[in-house]
Amino acid sequence: MKLALARAMCLNADILLMDEPTNHLDVMNVKWVEEYLLGLKDVTCVMVSHDTGLLDRVCNNIIAIENLKLKQFKGNLTQYVEKNPKAKSFFELKSSTGFVMKFPQPGFIEGVKSKGKPLMKMANCTYTYPVNSVPTVKNVTVQVSLASRVACVGPNGVGKSTMIKLLTGEVVPQEGTVWKHPNARVAYVAQHAFHHIEQHLEKTPNEYIRWRFQHGDDKEALAKDTMVLTDEEKEKVKEPVTFEIEDEKGNKTKVKWRIEKLTGGRKQVKKEVEYEVQFVGMSYNSNRYVSASKLAKWGFSKHMLVVDEKVAQRAGAFSTPLTTANVEKHLEDVGLDKEFGTHTRMSALSGGQKVKVVIAAAMWALPHIVILDEPTNYLDRDSLGALAGAIRTYEGGVVMITHNNEFCSALCPETWLMQKDPADGIAQCNCKGDAEWMAKAAKESVQAAVQLDEITDALGNVVKIEKEKKSKDKMSRKEKKQAEKIRKAKIARGEAVSSDDEDWD
Structure with missing residues (x-):
């Protein structure tokens, strides 16, 4: 974006046409753009933007498109909204038209009973790109759960997207560890989201x-x-491995076979996971399940990760039949009407509509964690408000990289602040978790089947949750008897009894 702006400046234009000039820019660069535009005395600037602050501080004429007609107004955005109350959504994070965006809920994940239990972790991760001699990020430690609502903030180029690539496994850290729950589904909408659909512009979103x-x-x-x-x-995986086989008489023999591949089968046996393997030159009937620990020792760790990913994705993707009607409804839930979702090629869609296609595709497999890199780019104010509403009601975890302070302040009590250490100039992450919010979110969740005793914040700190006590007059007869039984047991053990416990006579 900065390069595009620099090229435009070099033209010394009389008329400057700008389409979303603040997309991808951090707050410092947005401020620079504003000051540059305000300093142009002999240049006419026409811009398309959903950046409320930019429009309000820079523009002195507003051209609104309503019902396929242009309406011109002299004044800035605040003055325009005063005369046209229907446009107040420019200053509110909600849809003025009543448009609602809905994300499909992630559903049950085996082995996870608490919304605060981590599904993804990074510990002390450092990463240096091959062309660099200095690490891009250093000693980053974060974790994500179903309760997470995280805004990853910081200046352009400080390493936010790199940290997310480490978290999702797109790149491997030189130091530190990264872990993901094998049954967790993660949707990642990258900063340059259109790369997902660039090779499919002749398809409709539904076909895609x-x-x-x-x-x-x-x-x-x-x-x-x-x-x-x-x-x-x-x-290493080509090397033969030793197996012990047993004949009909119970005699055991050790043999060496080469594993050709993991078939994709997986099952839980007591406390360990086993994967189905196929052997070189042997029929499918000879397949057997082998423990994860043995396969890891033989060099098949990455093969198991691939199987885990496929099993998790299929569990979500196959939950709804992949029919034209179901995909059409899914696209409508993220704000893409069937006229555009089913009957229009993607090459004819606007930037905002393409973003909705990418978000819809990412949500099809019912992810437990959604990672959004600059999700507000190209979205109009109605869609921005609808997206905020969808995130509020979503039962999974959300991590977003954004420069939109209004958006992240309204949605994200947790922040991962990426900034360079003044001592060495290397980016580090400062996490601030809001445990109280996570406890409240878990308590209010319609899917919360278990009352939480504790939750874990972004740094792994365990926080006890205070249970709300019922007053005596609100208790049922059974609850009163149980409370009296507990009170007498405390007295018998010589323990202190609170004033609430004593008030029974």
Whole structure:
């Protein structure tokens, strides 16, 4: 974006046409754009923007499009809204037309009973790009749960997107560890979201989603370094491994077989997961399940990650039949009417409509965690308000990189502040978790089947949750008897009894 602005400046134009000039820019650069435009005395500037502050401080004429007609108004945005109350959504984070955006709920995840239980973790991660000698990020420690509402903030180029790539496994840290729950589904809408659909512009959005998930797997999933074998790993998995087989008489013999591949089968056996393997030169009937610990020792760790990803994705993608009607309804839930979702090629869609296509596709597999990199780019004010509403009612975790302070302040009590350490100039992450909010979110969740005793914030701090006590007059007869029984037991043990416990006579 800065390069595009610089090229435009070099033209010394008489008329400057700008389409969303603040997209992707941090607050300092947005301020620079504003001051530059205000300093142009002999240049006419015409801009399309959904940035309320920019329009209000820079523009002295407003041209609104209503019912396919242009209406011109002399004055800034505040003055325009005073004369046209229907446009007040420019100053509110809600839809003025009543448009509602809905995300599909993630559903149950095996082994997770608390919304505060981490589903993704990074610990002390440092990453240096191959072309650099200095790390881009250093000693980053974060975690994400179903209760997370995180805004990742910081200046352009400080390493926010790199941290997210580490978290999602797109790149591998040189130091530190990254972990994801094997049954967790993660949707990642990248900063340059259009790269998902650039090769499919002749398809309609409906056709694109049906193509992308036709076999259950996400064909557009990014190639992750965490799942790509190195040459050394490729050689290791070719080595024969020892198995013990037993004949009909109970005699045991050790044999050496080569594993050809993991078939994709997976099952839980007591406390360990086992994966189905197929052997070189042997029929499907010879397949057997092998424990994860053995496969890891033999060099199949990345193969298991691939299986985990496919099992998790298919569980979500196959939950709703992949029909034209179902995809059409899904697209409408994110604000893309069937006229555009089913009957219009993507090459004819606006930037905001393309963003909705990418968000809809990411949500098809019912993710437990949604990671949005600059989700507000290209969205109009109505869609921005609707997106905020969808995030508020979503039962999964949300992490967003954004420069929109209004958006993140309204939605995200947790922040990951990425900034460079003055001592060495390397980006580090300062996390601030809001445990009280997570406790409240978990308590109010319609899917919360278990009362939480504790939650964990973004840094892993365990916080006890104070249970709300019922007064005596609000208790049922059974609850009163139980409370009296507990009170007498405390007295018998010689424990102190609170004033609430004593007030029974």
